[in-house]
Amino acid sequence: MMRKLAVLATCVFLLAGCQQQEPPSAFGTLERDAILYRATSSEPIVEIAVKKGQQVAEGALLLRFDEVQQRLMIAQLEAELAQKKASDALMQKGARTERFIAAQARIDGVQAKLKEIGLSLKRAKTLEKQRNIAEGELERVQAEYQVTQAELVQAQQQLAELVHGNQPEELEQSAQGVLAAQARLQQAQQRLLDLSLYAQNAGMIEALPWQQGERVPVGAVVLKQTLAQQPYARIYLPERMLSQWQVGQNIGVWVDGASAVIPGKIRFISPTPAFTPHFALHQNERTRLVYLTEIALPDSTRLPSGTPVRVELP
Numbered sequence: 114m115m116r117k118l119a120v121l122a123t124c125v126f127l128l129a130g131c132q133q134q135e136p137p138s139a140f141g142t143l144e145r146d147a148i149l150y151r152a153t154s155s156e157p158i159v160e161i162a163v164k165k166g167q168q169v170a171e172g173a174l175l176l177r178f179d180e181v182q183q184r185l186m187i188a189q190l191e192a193e194l195a196q197k198k199a200s201d202a203l204m205q206k207g208a209r210t211e212r213f214i215a216a217q218a219r220i221d222g223v224q225a226k227l228k229e230i231g232l233s234l235k236r237a238k239t240l241e242k243q244r245n246i247a248e249g250e251l252e253r254v255q256a257e258y259q260v261t262q263a264e265l266v267q268a269q270q271q272l273a274e275l276v277h278g279n280q281p282e283e284l285e286q287s288a289q290g291v292l293a294a295q296a297r298l299q300q301a302q303q304r305l306l307d308l309s310l311y312a313q314n315a316g317m318i319e320a321l322p323w324q325q326g327e328r329v330p331v332g333a334v335v336l337k338q339t340l341a342q343q344p345y346a347r348i349y350l351p352e353r354m355l356s357q358w359q360v361g362q363n364i365g366v367w368v369d370g371a372s373a374v375i376p377g378k379i380r381f382i383s384p385t386p387a388f389t390p391h392f393a394l395h396q397n398e399r400t401r402l403v404y405l406t407e408i409a410l411p412d413s414t415r416l417p418s419g420t421p422v423r424v425e426l427p
Contacts, residue, residue: 136425139403141348143368143410143420147319150336152329153307154178161325168341169312175336178308178329187301194294201287216272223265230258316340339418344410346377346422349387349403354426358382358406366408367423370416377408 156179163175237254240246320337323329346366350358358364358379365374383405408424 138426139348139350139354139406139424141346141422141424143344143416143418143422144347144407145316145344145418146340146342148313148316148338148340149334150175150310150338152178152331152333152335153304154183155328155331156180156182156308157328158323158325158335161321163318163321163336165318165321167318169316169318169338171312171315173312175310175312175318175338177310180305180308183301183305183308187298187305190294190298190301194291194298197287197291197294201291216268220265220268220272223261223268227258227261227265230254230261234258310336312338314338314340314342316342344416344418345380346408346410346424348406348408348422348424350382350406351426352386352402352404355382355404357427364408364424366410367425368410368416369421375410377410379406380409381405381407 158176159179160177161175162177163169163173169175234251234254237246237251241251316338318336319339321335323333323335329335346368360379360382362379364377364379366377367374385404386402387405
């Protein structure tokens with residue numbers, strides 16, 4: 114019995130020695146750059162023009178938010194701008210001839226009225242000396258004369274303003290009001306354009322977390338697009354390899370599903386250690402520091418994102 118156990122142990126040992134050992138490697142996944150499209154308004158989604166997994170061309174319509182409220186705002190701002198422009202044109206042009214004539218006519222009328230009241234006041238004073246006037250009549254005529262004098266001063270000031278025109282400060286303030294109204298209108302028109310999202314690059318729709326009709330918070334991600342550009346391998350490089358790898362260096366990458374090693378070029382090495390997923394290192398290396406590294410691969414690599422990759426270490 115002991116002999117049989119010894120023979121069995123020897124066979125197991127020999128079998129283990131014959132198995133091929135995995136070379137030291139760094140592990141990761143095949144990735145592609147992505148764009149996150151965010152809500153620019155809290156309006157409801159009225160149209161989703163794409164589906165998850167769909168390939169889209171650059172400039173294709175992706176999604177639209179409700180535009181009713183924004184169009185009403187633009188109409189209001191257009192009316193405000195028109196009003197500002199009309200007011201500014203009037204100030205720049207100055208007073209019309211008819212306004213000068215009307216102001217002068219008012220002065221003439223007040224002066225005639227003042228002359229007439231002056232005669233009444235003079236007569237009232239004479240009668241008061243003769244004690245042949247009703248009680249309080251003189252005071253009434255004097256008060257009327259003072260009010261008419263004030264009206265004449267006001268009318269003369271209005272004519273002076275028309276003659277001298279608007280002050281430079283007033284003209285500048287009016288012009289700035291027009292510019293401010295134009296800026297508000299342009300901002301509202303841009304917000305209207307932002308209610309429709311278009312593909313910034315060609316690629317695949319990876320995620321659509323919201324449904325048509327839902328009201329989305331401002332800034333929330335409404336669509337994720339994986340770009341149809343050069344893929345890259347994202348791996349975790351052991352600290353001991355930092356001195357042997359550098360940006361721009363050519364290196365081979367093993368990708369699951371590919372028949373041969375794929376040539377790549379290191380495009381980025383993180384300057385700080387990264388948290389390492391459990392799959393990213395060989396069992397004997399998992400206690401050491403690792404650095405996130407990106408290796409650009411040829412455009413011809415059509416394998417899907419997320420595919421496991423491996424880089425053999427010397």
